[in-house]
Amino acid sequence: MNPTAASPSPPPPRLLRLLRAFGRHEAAVLGLLVVLAAGIGLLNPAFFSWANACNLLKSSVTLGLLALGVLVVLISGHIDISFPAIAACSMYVTCLAARALPGLDHLWLLFPLAAAIGATLGLLNAWLIHRFQLPALIVTLGTAGLIRGGMLAFIGTRILTDLPASLIAFAKAQIFERPAPGGGTVGLSLSFFVLVAAAAGVWLFLNRTVAGRGVYAMGGAPEAARRAGFNLGWLHALIHGLVGLLAGIAGLIHAAHMRNANPFDIVGIELTVIAAVVLGGASITGGRGSVAGTLLGVALLVILNHSLLLVGLASEWQKVFLGLVILLSTGFTARGARRRLPWTAPVYTP
Amino acid sequence: MNLRLPAWLRQGWRRLPWRGSTGRLLLLTLAVFAGMAALSPDRFLTRANLESMAFQFPELALLAFAILLTMLSAGIDLSVVATANLAGILAALVLTRWWPGLADGPAPFAVAAAGITALAAGGACGTVNGLLIARAGISPILATLGTLQLYTGLALVITRGHAVYGFPDALLFLGNGLWLGVPMPFWLFLGAAGLLAVLVNRTAFGVEARLLGTNPLAATFAALPVRGVLFRTYLASGLLGGLTGLLMIARTNSAKADYGSSYLLQAILIAVLGGVNPAGGFGTVLGVSLAVVALQALGSGFTLLGFSNFTREFVWGLFLLLIMVLNRLGRTNRQP
Numbered sequence: 001m002n003p004t005a006a007s008p009s010p011p012p013p014r015l016l017r018l019l020r021a022f023g024r025h026e027a028a029v030l031g032l033l034v035v036l037a038a039g040i041g042l043l044n045p046a047f048f049s050w051a052n053a054c055n056l057l058k059s060s061v062t063l064g065l066l067a068l069g070v071l072v073v074l075i076s077g078h079i080d081i082s083f084p085a086i087a088a089c090s091m092y093v094t095c096l097a098a099r100a101l102p103g104l105d106h107l108w109l110l111f112p113l114a115a116a117i118g119a120t121l122g123l124l125n126a127w128l129i130h131r132f133q134l135p136a137l138i139v140t141l142g143t144a145g146l147i148r149g150g151m152l153a154f155i156g157t158r159i160l161t162d163l164p165a166s167l168i169a170f171a172k173a174q175i176f177e178r179p180a181p182g183g184g185t186v187g188l189s190l191s192f193f194v195l196v197a198a199a200a201g202v203w204l205f206l207n208r209t210v211a212g213r214g215v216y217a218m219g220g221a222p223e224a225a226r227r228a229g230f231n232l233g234w235l236h237a238l239i240h241g242l243v244g245l246l247a248g249i250a251g252l253i254h255a256a257h258m259r260n261a262n263p264f265d266i267v268g269i270e271l272t273v274i275a276a277v278v279l280g281g282a283s284i285t286g287g288r289g290s291v292a293g294t295l296l297g298v299a300l301l302v303i304l305n306h307s308l309l310l311v312g313l314a315s316e317w318q319k320v321f322l323g324l325v326i327l328l329s330t331g332f333t334a335r336g337a338r339r340r341l342p343w344t345a346p347v348y349t350p
Numbered sequence: 351m352n353l354r355l356p357a358w359l360r361q362g363w364r365r366l367p368w369r370g371s372t373g374r375l376l377l378l379t380l381a382v383f384a385g386m387a388a389l390s391p392d393r394f395l396t397r398a399n400l401e402s403m404a405f406q407f408p409e410l411a412l413l414a415f416a417i418l419l420t421m422l423s424a425g426i427d428l429s430v431v432a433t434a435n436l437a438g439i440l441a442a443l444v445l446t447r448w449w450p451g452l453a454d455g456p457a458p459f460a461v462a463a464a465g466i467t468a469l470a471a472g473g474a475c476g477t478v479n480g481l482l483i484a485r486a487g488i489s490p491i492l493a494t495l496g497t498l499q500l501y502t503g504l505a506l507v508i509t510r511g512h513a514v515y516g517f518p519d520a521l522l523f524l525g526n527g528l529w530l531g532v533p534m535p536f537w538l539f540l541g542a543a544g545l546l547a548v549l550v551n552r553t554a555f556g557v558e559a560r561l562l563g564t565n566p567l568a569a570t571f572a573a574l575p576v577r578g579v580l581f582r583t584y585l586a587s588g589l590l591g592g593l594t595g596l597l598m599i600a601r602t603n604s605a606k607a608d609y610g611s612s613y614l615l616q617a618i619l620i621a622v623l624g625g626v627n628p629a630g631g632f633g634t635v636l637g638v639s640l641a642v643v644a645l646q647a648l649g650s651g652f653t654l655l656g657f658s659n660f661t662r663e664f665v666w667g668l669f670l671l672l673i674m675v676l677n678r679l680g681r682t683n684r685q686p
Contacts, residue, residue: 081615128671132678135629138622138670141615145667152660268611271428275495284491316506323500327482330496334487 017289025281025333026293033300034147035189040303043311050178053185054309058189058257060302061274064295065195065250068202069243070277075206077219077237077286078136081270082125082144083247088266089151090117090244091251094157095261098164105164114248122244126236148267160261171256174250193252200244203291219286275326275339276301281333298327371626372637374676378669386651393654401533405526407646409597409610411639413617414624415546416590418638419581421621422550424563424630425490427587429479430594431614432501432628434608437471438595439505442514442605445521453540457520464521468596469589475501476588479579505607515604525600537596542593546633549586559583563630599664617669620645625677644667 021246041047066083073080076297104113121143128139154231174187202344217225226232255261280297282289306323334343351407386394393399404682413430420427427433441464449463475497482493527534558579570576599605624641626633645666652662 128675132675134674137618137628138674141619141622142667142670142674144615144662145619145673147667149660149662149664149667153664154656191475193496271498273497275499278492278495284489314510315506316511317503319499319503319505321503323496323498323503326499327488327493330488330492331486332480334489340581 017263023143025291025329026296028332029293029296029300029329030281032045033296033303036300036303040307040311040313047307047310054174054186055186056299056306057192058300059306060157060298061189061191061195062250062254062257062299063269063276064304065198065246065253065281066269066273067276067294067298068198069246069250070273070293071280071282071289071291072135072202072206072215072239072265074274074277074282074284075219075286075289076215076235077222078129078239079274080136080240080243080283081127081138081274082121082141082147083146083195083243083273084246084266084268084270085144086118087247087254088123088263089147089251089253090248091255091266092151092263093155093161094248094252094260095163095167095255096158097325098167099160101164105166107166107170110164110167111204111249111252112251115245116248118244118246118248119241120244122242122247123237124193125244126240128235130233144267144270151263155263156265159263163255163259163261167252171253171259179303189257191256192250194253198249199291199295202242204309205242206291211235215239216287219283219288221287244312272301272322279326283338321344372634372640375623375625375637375640375644375675378673379640379647382644382647382651383564386647386654389651390654394651397685399650399654403526403646403650404533404536405601406650407642408535409594409601410613410616410646411539411642412542412594412597414591414620414638414642415542415611415635416587416594417548417617417621418626418633418635419546419559419590419623420490420587421626421628422556422559422563422630422633423580423583423629424566425483425580425583426618426628427479427584427591427615428491428494429475429498429501430494430587430591430617432498432589433472433475433588434595434598435605435609436475436501436505436595437468437592438599438609439509440487440604441468441596442517442599443508445517446514457518460518461520461524462601464517465596469592472588472590472592473585474588474593475591476585479582479588480584482551482604483584484577484580486671502607509605509607511607513604513606516598517603521600522603523600525597529565535601538593538597542590542591543635543639550633550635555579555582560631563627563632564613565631616645616666619666623670623673 008123020044029322037047046052056325064081066087067085070080088225091114094117096097097113098110104110116145125136125140125143129136173190174185177185177187180186206211211234214225214230217228217230217237218232222232225235251266254266258265276297277289278284278297279300280289280293280295282294301322304321308315308318308321411437413434416427416430436452444467445460445464479490479494481496482488483490484592488496524534524538527535532592550559558569558574561572562574562576562579566576598609602609621633621638622628622640623645624638626638648665648669649662651661652665
């Protein structure tokens with residue numbers, strides 16, 4: 001392929017190889033994350049405590065699951081803003097069903113049920129987008145209203161405080177427990193491993209399956225992907241079904257963490273999650289994005305959310321920092337992209 | 351029968367948007383009014399109800415106008431509600447804290463100070479968006495996603511999350527008063543709609559914005575002032591946000607950083623329902639106005655009928671999907 005490949009050069013050091021595999025944007029976000037963590041840790045050593053680490057990891061589960069779904073949609077060149085409504089709806093309906101049917105009180109029944117409800121609602125999005133060739137922004141805006149309004153108007157508005165016992169037990173379960181300074185023990189919430197499993201699954205799907213490569217192909221150029229033999233209808237179903245599935249699981253975990261099922265929760269988070277994914281290097285026009293970058297974006301967001309108080313800044317500053325980070329990261333990306341383009345390229349790509 | 355109408359009348363008739371999506375929207379609006387009037391005959395078409403509707407919808411209409419303007423050039427302004435809140439808060443602080451004695455001084459002076467502050471703040475927010483999009487080359491959705499967080503954050507930092515309230519009566523008149531028997535917000539809405547219609551249909555800027563939205567590459571090669579058009583688009587959107595902020599604080603007598611958090615998605619919904627193409631190039635002020643009136647009538651009617659806000663949200667979503675599907679089916683029938 002390249003002329004210098006004829007003479008074998010020694011393999012680059014392992015760190016460099018790792019960085020290359022990682023991608024430039026991800027490396028930049030990682031750098032920012034390290035600087036931020038170091039700064040906060042210097043100002044307040046409590047940041048590096050086991051308790052704080054466990055707390056941050058636990059807080060990133062819901063956001064991370066939602067972000068993984070959004071990542072897949074963004075790579076495919078579409079957008080979804082109905083996922084918080086889907087998460088809230090699957091969570092609430094599952095908890096209601098578990099109240100009505102005591103036999104359902106088992107993790108291996110509750111999570112598949114929430115995931116199935118979410119996936120079904122996601123398939124509705126996929127059908128509307130593909131069958132009528134409508135813009136995903138508009139379709140998911142409509143279904144978000146439909147799902148949330150329908151749930152609150154016809155299913156219920158009451159906050160359920162008596163969650164299924166298995167869900168409560170799941171939320172309390174911890175591993176790597178250590179004695180906490182104030183008494184008791186702190187450990188890593190078991191729910192964090194749901195995020196780990198989901199991240200691994202989405203990574204395998206995107207990078208090791210034909211359909212996953214199809215998602216990238218579709219985001220790069222839908223018509224080219226179609227002519228290359230990808231069935232766009234199935235891809236749409238797969239993508240939006242997956243978003244719904246992840247949203248359903250995220251919703252249930254959110255309820256477990258909160259110890260109640262509040263149908264008003266989660267909605268309103270959509271732009272924040274999209275911001276985290278964009279921060280992680282995913283392109284809003286499709287074709288680019290990685291699981292590692294997304295997880296880093298989520299980590300940055302969670303640290304910003306939870307750690308400003310540790311350094312004595314009022315939590316109001318959180319959004320200011322988030323806005324500046326988004327503008328800086330997208331600004332640098334836009335600058336780099338323009339530098340590589342010929343002078344005839346348009347100055348404006350919406 | 352060969353009835354010869356005067357030429358201007360015939361042309362005017364042809365120009366009226368009976369056909370296409372605006373025509374369907376007009377029918378829909380009339381159907382909503384007729385349906386609501388039939389369902390609650392003694393309450394819907396009363397003066398009190400129509401008046402309360404005319405107080406409520408202009409805020410949303412101005413925000414939807416900002417979305418319309420940015421969607422013409424295939425962009426979007428996600429920060430418009432944040433801009434409105436920030437502008438409203440700055441105007442509120444000028445009135446209550448930063449300029450002692452202003453509220454007790456001559457009334458027109460206080461209103462003018464609040465108005466200038468709100469518009470200047472909106473214009474500043476719009477300028478930042480415009481520079482980020484036209485100069486730094488960030489795509490509109492990302493730039494305004496960032497400034498949405500930034501402006502909301504600044505508003506939170508300034509107010510520490512508390513509400514600012516207690517404004518002079520002269521300002522409250524702007525949001526709650528009647529002039530010639532018609533609510534003041536409605537006059538503001540009419541003025542803004544008229545100005546915007548001229549801007550979109552009768553100026554070079556409007557044509558250039560639509561051409562840019564239809565095909566950015568062609569617009570660049572045609573040597574359109576792409577950066578200038580983009581900058582002015584987001585400046586105008588920011589100014590509309592500032593005006594909305596003024597109207598919000600005048601109507602509610604308070605300013606809060608997280609006011610109207612559901613307005614953004616509603617404004618996008620209204621713009622799209624009003625026939626604006628999110629992919630750029632098409633949208634009319636009349637269509638957006640009809641959409642906002644239809645949704646307000648639907649909402650008020652539902653409230654009169656005793657349905658919850660949630661039913662309204664459900665029906666709005668249904669409406670949006672239905673209109674989009676119908677528009678799409680209509681288009682495929684014509685172009686086989």
